[in-house]
Amino acid sequence: MIGTASKSKKVTFPFEHTRFEKARIIGARALQIAMGAPILINTDKSDPLDIAKEEYEKGAIPITVKRKSENFIWLEKNELF
Numbered sequence: 001m002i003g004t005a006s007k008s009k010k011v012t013f014p015f016e017h018t019r020f021e022k023a024r025i026i027g028a029r030a031l032q033i034a035m036g037a038p039i040l041i042n043t044d045k046s047d048p049l050d051i052a053k054e055e056y057e058k059g060a061i062p063i064t065v066k067r068k069s070e071n072f073i074w075l076e077k078n079e080l081f
Contacts, residue, residue, distance in 0.1 A: 021065050026052045029061050 017025065030052035033039060040060040045051050055061050 017065060022056065025061060025063050025065070026056050028063065029055060 026049070030048040033048040033051055039051055039055075040062075041051075041055050041058055043051055043054055045054065052061070
């Protein structure tokens with residue numbers, strides 16, 4: 001029918017990460033920092049995991065998450081800067 005609302009959900013960006021995505025992002029970033037990657041925020045912390053957690057909380061980690069929805073549409077978290 002014409003004029004009926006579709007049943008698709010409204011997608012807002014940036015979306016919330018699942019706990020698994022969050023763990024993967026923070027772990028990957030901590031490994032990068034441990035291997036000598038530049039730190040993207042000003043912090044007094046020295047542990048790579050603590051630095052990665054703080055970067056995640058501030059939204060400074062430039063990592064893209066791709067998911068498939070029910071309609072097989074790729075959703076991407078846009079870069080925050």
